[in-house]
Amino acid sequence: MATLFVLQGRDKGKRFELSDLPLTLGRDASNRIQLDDNEISRRHAEMRMADGRYVLVDLHSSNGSFVNSDQIDTRPLSNGDRVMVGKTLMIFTESEDRSSQHLVHDVDIIGVGNRSANESRILRTVPQAEGGQLFGPPDPSESPWLARARSNLQVMYRTALAVSHTLHRFQSRE
Secondary structure (H helix, E strand, O other), X not given: OOEEEEEEOOOOXXXXXXXXXXXXXXXXXXXXXXXXXXXXXOOOEEEEEEOOEEEEXXXXXXXXXXXXXEEEOEXXXXXXXXXXEOOEEEEEEOOHHHHHHHOOOEEEEEEOOOOOOOOOEEEEEEEHHHHHHHHOOOOOOOOHHHHHHHHHHHHHHHHHHHHHHHHHHHHHHO
16 A cells, blocks of 8 residues: 655654545645645645556646655656655655565664754664564454554555665665
8 A cells, every 4th residue: 555654744644545546635624635734735736546656746736746856747656755745745655565676675774863853874774574574464363553553663664665765766876
């Protein structure tokens, strides 16, 4: 399942699953993804599926839509892409069964430590095979709380994979 995870903005920490496409995002309550951001249009953008890929389409919004800092009208998304609408920054992630084949095989674990909130550093790397063992098939006897916690952990793991892949691409360009 593909998701948009809010990294910055009033909705920080929210995760939106991208199912039953197309779906719109904006600040109006009629959007399936409603964001609390005054710089976002009422109907700002739409997520669609085209040729088996998730596509972000700007709906002629006032302040535009951005993917990896580039203003876009229409853009297919890749795992780890940063989507910015208004002051809201989100990261796009796809489930491993569709896109993990091209990801880096190490997961970078990033921590804050004693640094300021805007800085981070890599503590260590974990092989993907070892990290993937955390997410075996769900146990039907586990509590709903535990199932939700496992689901949230899986999203964080996928996000870490996507960020690691994005950092790898960025470092390759230098």
